[in-house]
Amino acid sequence: MKVGIIDYGASNLYSIDRSLRYLGANTLIIDESSKLKEVDKLIFPGQGSLGSAMSHLKKIDLFEDVRIQLKEKPFLGICLGLQVLFSKSEEGDTQGYGFYKNEISMFPPDLPIKVPHMGWNKVFIKQDHDLFKNIENDTRFYFVHSYLLKDFDEEKSFSTTHHGIEFISSIGDENIFATQFHPEKSGEAGLKFFDNFLKWNP
């Protein structure tokens, strides 16, 4: 089994790569389309800006091929990798893949909070999922983001988190799972989550 990590030129994909290899996984950095067929699972890493991620993927002709794979292989989106599944973001009106119509918005400016939301926050698990196996409810994971998913289908929302307002911190839909938090930076809890992803058979 081999896990592909999509390289869009500006992310912390190496952190994810190191975590997975620490757990004994085979990994491959996907920086061209031909490599997609070599992997069994896919991770779309977090960080960076949505606009530059999308334009980089288009530039190296990965955009459409990744879209096809998203429907076929177990897919984990992290942070930006969650936001990319949606149709639009307030972040420069960038278009993502548009699987879901909900909007990715900014934290409301009038809240007494710091943005980016940066640090360890609680993940309230709303529904069981294979990826949350052996992870306690209310466990703190590491977050770093300025944009968020406020509303989503209840049956596809797996956890929420609170920073000034409540937002959706993970979503799941058949072969797709995506988190707003960063498992690769979440210490023991994050490694457990990745281990669950490696074992996952949706």
Added chain:
Amino acid sequence: MTVAVRIIPCLDIRAGRVVKGVNFENIIDAGDPVETAERYNAEGADELCFLDIDASYENRSATLSTVEAVASQVFIPLTVGGGVSKLQDIERLLEKGADKVSINTSAILDPSLVGNAAKKFGSQCIVVAVDSKREGEKSYVYTHGGKNKTAFETSAWIKIVEGEGAGEILLTSMDRDGTKIGFDNELTSSIAKDLSIPLITSGGAGSIDHMIEGITDGKADAVLAASIFHQKEITIAEVKDGLASKGIEVRL
């Protein structure tokens, strides 16, 4: 019901070793970086910060191999600073496993570096480190590891880099650094009240009470310390217990 206050041990790195000084001088050896990082991770550190203290002074980039060695063993956020002067430096550090880079001297030389870096890598990745020293009623920014005074007043400079798109401010009081008499909470709170991005307070932590005051009085979002953790005077777990006993949210 919110994000936890972060406890960040800082590892000053010189020639691949952890070192520590007082008021930015009298540098002594304090251990191996990977062993130190693993110990802090096990104790519950929320992040780790690496500063290659000679890097900008000697005009070279931070110790990439040290970053890589730590990043392969410890899976919490790593901020790396020292000699970051162009986008390529940031890219190289991220490749080695850094999550954020801290920019200090180069931001003063060219503030647009902060903006360009934030655009390319995202604001979350760009920490602006500010070394501040008091002079009468005012505080000024210093560069090159505290060696050169600039004309910027600390508060004015922080507003500039916030506007450029910095994701976080690491504010070090040079007057307090290594002294263990407590953070400069007056300085920190005066800056935090006008700041929309997270602020890490640094310089002067000597006890658990100092850590608590850094949050309650200094209004910081995170506390950074080196000496007291290196010398095993207090553990990170003890700091967290102390903060939690005051009702401050921590990751236990």
